[in-house]
Amino acid sequence: MARVELRDVVKRFGKTVAVDHVSLEINDKEFFILLGPSGCGKTTTLRLVAGLEYPDEGSILIDGEDVTYSEPKDRNVAMVFQNYALYPNMSVYDNIAFPLKIRKKQLGITDDEIRKSVTEVARLLRIEDLLNRKPSQLSGGQQQRVALARALVRRPKIWLMDEPLSNLDALLRIAMRAELKRLQKELGITTIYVTHDQAEAMSMADRIAVMNKGRVIQVGDPKEVFLEPRHVFVATFLGSPPMNIIECVIEAIDNGLLLSCPGFTKEIKGVSSDEVDGVKGKVYLGIRPEFISISKSPLPGTIKGVVYVVEPLGTENIVSVNIIGDIIVKVKVGSDINVNTGETIYLYPDWKRISIFDSDTGKLLTRITKQLREEYTEEAMV
């Protein structure tokens, strides 16, 4: 059992606010990922949980116990660092045994028991053959496993990981993702994992907290943050390529709102401007490249554009389409669809997947988005 709770935590470094009123709840056995660009405060948040930094405001609870200002060693957490932090002067065995050896007296364990624990963990991570080597004689992937073993040998309540895969090459990183996820599920250790790699976050997390500028922008399971971004930042940070964002003008008309975007207009019925408090003028219309289809003939409701560039990715192509002026929309299509640069094509967005954001705050305009989507759900039913 290990639940972690952050309540309104603030951490400042001089004048910079690294962590800005962050509140999070991480459930038992959960694989929780803090995702964000560099400098967004995700690592600082992790270090606050580890006890390597102390917050200026707020509190941190592990299993309901306030650990805000307690020492790292009293929190029963283990951390895997980006550079693995393997001690170069010790063998792999000594590295893994280190957390047990230094607390031998407190834990009341014998050398035999240490040996047993180390062997057990080494077997779990398939590094039994490497125990006598020095870290410098290991490959990146092996070092990674040793670091994981060291973090595991103590049977900690919580695993903290600070970009543990980012020093590995691309293929190994993908292999380790799956393995790490399996291991975490198998052992059922509550894990907080920091990364800037959205693919890593999407593939491993039970839940993701997207952070930017010290704040948590959105918390949700991978599908949720991908499909239902609550903020334009989340929309543009996740996905490859990220969500297309088009600047549009919104205005009230007789029985609803009129969305005027470059190259097309859209009526949203059943909502009045009063209902969308204070939204006037500019909004952002967001649509993921995955949810736009391409047609070569002008079907009704399509948007005309000219192919700007085609990037083949093997199983799919990313087509950049110039709608009007310098507005470019990216579309992900199957590689069987052949389009050429300069060709005129017609885009058909899946309106059920569209999001509309406030241009000032960047927040999702829930009412308008919902209304727009509902219209198409109904339409589809008709």
Next chain:
Amino acid sequence: MAQKNKAYRSIRLREFKRAYSFLLPAMILLAIFVIYPIIGTIIISFEGESSLTLDNYIAVLTEKSPSKALILTDNIGKTPPWGALVHNIVWIAIHVPVTTFLGLILAYALVHVYGRSIVKSLVFLSMVIPMVVGGLIIRFIFDAQVGVIPRLFSLIGLEGLSRTWTAYPQTALFSLIIGSIWLWLGFSLTIHSAAVDSIPKSFIEAARIDGASELQIFRHIVAPSVWPATLTVMVMTLLWDLKIFDIVYAATQGGPGGSSTVLAYVMWLYFARALDYGKAAATAVILTILTLIAASYMIRRSLRGG
């Protein structure tokens, strides 16, 4: 294939010629001012009445007068004089471990201290002072009238240590050794500081999360990580102690009664006071051999590129 080899060789030859044309002026200077004097000194050290002998070495090593003896065998007491070579060894035995350890401890302790660069520059100041001036300062520090240390001991009531240290054979050598710790600590601190700073922060943080105490972190992580630096400091300090001359010259002149002589000072006495060049050269060769033994480790390491 043969043609290719020929072309390759001619390129190598051209590079060789070019390299040596640049090196030649420096090599000529080295030959005149370094290699020739070294060979000259070695020859002088073996020169006797008529032929080459070992007389100078035997005389130097068996010298009995306390002010010039390398190893004093007669009337040896509990306090110096013990002979210059023994003084050097005592110096090394105290100075090397103390300076090395203090420098390491200070370097690690200062990591956590606000304004550490000021402390570091203060300690490093002793490295900037010319050693002759350092010797004079040592004399003042241990002076009964103006010195800090005798005053401190007189406050405690230790009569034996509240007089001018450099004036008594019991304390002269130790005042120099303690002074040299202060003068040389800056070196140890600077080298260790650089080494401590280069330990990845995550090493220490990982150990802290794993439950290591500060002492355990120091013992298991910091000290082993800076070991190459520590070794360098130890060897350099040892070499410095072997070659030590200027602070002895400025503070005690090897006195009183030869109780603080060192190898280099004895060499100088033979050379500048007795004008006995043969013995001076023999002492110089002995000193050089001792330093070479100590330095061989460093030389081997730098040849390995370590």
